[in-house]
Amino acid sequence: ALYVDGGFGRLTFGRLGTLGFAQSTGILRGAIFGVTHGASGWASGTTSLHFSRVDNAVAYKTPSFGGVTLHAMYSNGTNTDDSKNKWSENNHYYGLGALYSSKTLSGSVIFETIDYKSLTGNTKHPLYHVTMGGWWRVGIFRPMAIYQYQWGENRYKQHAAQIGSQIKLGGGTAKLGFKYVTRKIDGTASKIEGEKKGNLWNVGAGYEYPLSKRTKVYGFAGYTDGGKGWGKGKNLTTTNLNGYQIAVGMVHDF
Incomplete structure (x- = not known):
């Protein structure tokens, strides 16, 4: 990505993370585990809680006004193959958002859509996201919450929410979150994805500890109940979302 800073704000070009994703151009707030940590993270691909990276993009961020910045992003071709069309x-991709940030409070509201003009038939309809979330620092606690509504003709209507907290503990950060998603398939999409309704809930807990400014270790455990709609690899998806996840690892930033 290439960006230019000035009194006018920041203008960024290239392959970028969308406003609701996790890269430098993203303004998502309130997701306890960010967009990682499997089904506990906000980027669980099975439930489509985000648009990830887009090609041929331009993003603009205004200067800060009392802690508030406004954001806009556009991509004229979200996939590499779009260059052939x-x-x-x-x-x-179109995105608009507002972000508020201070030492004790941060929150964002984001509207996003992809028009899917490259698709055909009943799938050639936009998908829309409205996402709002934030956190509030209270001593060693950082309570967090995020909510999203998705809709689109011949796609689905979906509500997703997550609440929890990050806690400073023993020199590191403990994380605990609960997520719930409910989806109703719209129109002819039900013929493609099977069940017309689905819901899931997830609880996750993790801990990360910094070994240095650039290196940290982490551990994570989570459980997801996908109910009838997302369970046992049937109906809404071929992924089984009934089960446990456990992971440990190390991250080093270069």
Whole structure:
């Protein structure tokens, strides 16, 4: 990515993370585990809680006004293959958002859509996301909450929410979160994805400890109940979301 800073704000070009994702251009707030940690994270691909990275993008961030910045992003072709198409046949991404940040409080509201013009038939309809979330620092605790509504013709209507907290503990950070997702398939999409309804809940806990400014270790455990809609590899998805996840690892930033 290439960016230019100035009194006008920041203008960024290239392959970018969307406003609701986790890269430098993202403004997502309130997700306890960020967009990682499997089904406990906000980026669980099975439930489509985010648009990830897009090609051929331009993003703009205003200067801060009392802690508030406004954000806009556009992509004229979200996939590498879009370069083979006419502009009118590409998948286009549009995003608008506002972010508030201070030492004790941060929150964002984001509207996003991809028009899916490269698709055909009943799948050639936009998918829309409205996401809002934030955190509040209270001593060693940082309570967090996030909510999202998705909709689209011949796609689905979906509500997703997560609440929890990050806690400074023993020199590191403990994390605990609960997530709930409910989805109703709309129109002819039900013929593709099977069940017309699905819901899941997830509880996750983790701990990360910094070994240095650039290196940390972490551990994580989570359990997800996908109910009838997302369980046992049937209906809404071929992924089984009934089960446990356990992971340990190390991260080093270069």
